[in-house]
Amino acid sequence: MSTQASKDNTEGQKVPLLVDDHTVTTVRESKIMVILRGLPGSGKSTMAKEIEQKYKDNAHLFSADNYNIKPAIRTSDGGEYSIMDDELHKCCDRHEANLVILDDTHHDRDRLEKLFDLANQFHFTVLVIEPKTLWKLDCGQLKDRNHWKLSLEELKNLRPTLEKELLPLYFGWFLAQCDEDKLRKISQEFLEQLGAFKAFKKHLQSYGIEDKHKLNLLKYFAKTPNILHCTSKYCDYGKVVGSEEYAQMEAVKKGYSRAYTLHITALFVTPRTTGAQVELTEEQLHLWPLDAEKEVMPKDNFPKGSRAHITLGTAADIQDVQTGVDLLEFIKLQQTGGEKEDFGEMYRGKIHYYENGMWMLTLSRKIEVKTIFSGYYGKPGVTAPQQGSKKVFLPTCEIM
Template sequence: MSSTNFPPLKNDLILRVCRGESVERVPIWIMRQAGRYLPEYKVISSEHSFFEVCRTPSLACEVTLQPVRRFDLDAAIIFSDILVIPQALGMQVEMIANEGPCFPQPLKTPEDLNTKIDRTRKASEELKYVYEAITLTRHTLDGQCPLIGFAGAPWTLMSYMIEGKASTTMSKAKRWLYSYENESHDLLTVLANFTIDHLVEQIAAGAQIVQLFESHCACLTPDLFNRFSLPYLCQIAKGVREKLVQRGIPSVPFILFAKDAHFGLHDLAKSGLFDVVSLDWTITPSTIRSLRNENSTLTLQGNLDPCALYSSKANLEKFVREMLEIFGTQQYIANLGHGIYPDMSVDNVQWFIDAMFSWLSPSFLMQNGSSNETKAKQIRVLDILKLDDLYSLSHPCLTCPETIAHLRQTKVMFLMRGLPGSGKSTIVKHLTKLYSKSVVVCSADNYFIDSEGNYNFNINRIGEAHRVCQQRTEEACKNNVLAVIVDNTNIRADECKPYFQKASNYGYIVIVVEPRTDWKRDANTLMNRNTHQVPMEVIEGRLRQYHPLIPFYFGLFLNQEQSNYILQEAYDYYQQALQTFYQLKKDLEYVSRDKNISVHNLLNRANMSVQTKVLHCTMKYIGKITDQSRKDYANYAANRLISHMLGKMCRAYVVGFVITPRTLGARLLFPDRHTWALWDQDDNEIPKKESSPQVDTRDNKKTRPYRRNNNNNNNPKNRSKITTTTDNLTINDDSNSTMVRSVADEDVLLVDNVSRLNTTEQLSFLHPTFGYLSRAHLTCGVAPDSSAAQTGHDIMEMIRKEGDSIQRNIPIPESNDERTVMKYFGNGQCIVYLKEPMPIETIFSGYFH
């Protein structure tokens, strides 16, 4: 199997943390996450010895993947052992049940270095099975998460090779350090060189991170550590990077775990050789803070006591909270302070992982009663407020790979907002780099920069400068530049309005980007940091004008390409429904005659009072600025999750279309739970009565037979699917998910964990949902004199109507073909269900007048 052409990585969170980049949450993996405590591993170990599993690539791959399948982890670590190096050098190592590793013939005297160690052996030949396992695992992981390779450090290996087994004192090995200093350095050098080759070969085979384990520092004095451990740790880090350069292999993050080396952590941090330093559970908060201060680029890992996993779920949540309060949420990888113990319960491991996720993201519980209960489904959001202290400073457009990939093929206007010195320029530099293939930066400041690059501000020309900036923005929009960055202060709403209008005219999604720096409203700091020497009185005056920019609504916005595709699909299915149901066409023709319009154009976006070029799903309606709307905005935006999600790509599915005499809407399903928390619409709102179009019902008692279109002649013609940033946009297929069901299932869409309905109730999967998120939709068209807001009300009316017809066992005319199931309810009302939901990608943002 090739060690190249690996599947693309879907979760690079831990890699970004290792590189010191901002991330949206803390990544987690666990030392010894694969192996002895897992029931599935025990099945394998009952049939194969430990080292047999290590030496068989297919078995090593399987065991590596077991914890990743079971738990939501951000990295896999190859199943192997640090003692494969002594084995490769010619020493015999056995794994004794309930005892651990054993060397039947350990090193006793320096003469054994010549008889028991074969210095001619090469890692690439002796440990080939490890590298084959890594390559196989990378392919089998299919990009789910990065794969970690590892090795034991020289002192740890040496102590095993001399002691012959685990020891609490390491007295035999330490005797060598005091009695045979030169020979000890000789052995350590041999081990260091072999370890370098071993790690390089793992990286060449596909390892995306490597970790070096120095596990026996507790028995060393600070002096012994500095002489017999630290130099070889540094030698390995340098040697690995040098050999990677020589072989033309890209470097990967390097993690060092020196257990019990509290006296050497500062030297390790200052060395700059390690991307990540992993800490054991004995390291104090003050030491952690000092490490941060000594090396601002260093990422830390750890350090929960493994025995803490024996505690209750409530205590685990407390321990996680305390750990995160110490480490923070940036440049940090959650882990234990050592490996999982063999007798650990998998439930407790799950509690630990759940505690991490429940602290950093909202928890959701879906509650559902049977259909004869009047109480609607409810969603309960837990622990949202916990985000306040741990809120990430990252912007999705800068840090989220899926969002970046989507925005790179979307027309987006980044509207920068903030005072000089607040950090806008840094963000603009990153945006320009990320979206470099098609980007234009428009700034009024550019007007004052002369040909030699000097900035000469003239307050009398500020109006002209903004006019030129607006002109350049419009030119960029006309030329369909994908990323248009408006880099002005944009403090007041009236300053932003011209750009909002241009974005709407040309089909751009607007993302307002404000620096999240601590000093963005600190006048003294802003005055010291801004490069244009803006005086204090000007900064203070602008700060007084710096109020929230309140959108008309928050929504999920499709880009123009996807909007056009969905609209065409909606119109095609509308035309198909007219052909399928004679009475539907007759009913709507009656309405269209009254409105003096063709029935084929009755439901169209051209009839909307406000026509935008991109579709959206309203998640929170704010409306015109009033005291009440300001309160609504403040309550919604105060949720840290909302501000964290602004500008983020959210997946959705179009699952069907609803046709009424007033509206044509597309119903949506959201597979990701974080999107659910954005929803703040009343699913049970009783609509204000809009004048309903009159439908001629004189001969409805003699409804003509409906037509079943079982051929493809009347289907919308086949077109290419929407362009998305992933090839397979599928809903999570786990045992707890009922998001999209097969035709045979009996439950409803959009619900995560629901209790099954009574067997006497005959519900198909096509039955629309009620309750939470049921009115989520895109307005694809309206009749003349109807508003887009009517679409949601019409959808809710259709949901109630179909539910009533099923409960009362009223037969409904139905058409079933390869792509759809259509149901006609009379009075110009029809539902079109898609047998294959259409995936779309949206951006969460605000719409501004």
């Protein structure tokens, strides 16, 4: 790389997955799809190559330039991407890389939705990254910098599609696949032990189960998220009031694509959901909206971060958002001194029964999971495959 190119991309090099050690380690244990987005000449290709080089042992770069796809406002069905998409699909299907890098303008919403669908299909966490170069929207400079020799008018036609920030369905911490696999296993073991617990079988009426011999909590909570995560802010692609303001918070901009370790303090089960209670650090609370608890329980007062959780499964026809509501119900009972029965040690901690089929396992040792703070950009309601579906496992790691 030339001295000038290196200088020009100084800002771009500050993205966490290039310079933050914890992020680099976590990315290596995750399945990540990096979607570089911006005008031609803004610095995407330089950044793409640096990311590929950083993770060269397990990364695959797909550049639209290499397929001779010229940046333009689309008037067709995107057929020019057919060869590139075939190779991208094969790469994902054959598990050839855990880090897939896509270098293109990505100004077209239909194109992006196709990529988001692909990411969901193969369980990739998506990172949408734009260059931070000072000229990224300066068409005058970009006219001389882009190798396609696009005119000033062509660049100005593209710019409006890239000026507005791309907001996700929600922001949150997405588990590295290595730790996700471990947590799913812990969740399954907990449900199996709870289902076999004599005291649990005495409260089956809350679950609508008459015959205790037909009890199978794994089947009862068959709906699980495609990628385990802890939601911080629901945005509905920008439709929710306050979404744009949240995305522009300094902590969110600095935290995006960065790795964080979350601490799980308890596992819980209700007739609707099963989840993990997350204890956020002071740094992580900067990414937590002030109104997160009031959104679902406006009449109650909870400490900031009380709703932080990871949904592990839901009963039929129950939405994931219910898990956070259920967790606040537990906390409300704890605050008011609601009755609970302590049943002593079970599995990884102490098991407690509250009311209406609500069980909580307070862990004797917190579970640590590595995560990447990003957004979910795909369609709502995507769930993980049932047992027996094709799945790739990363090298084993210890979960505390």
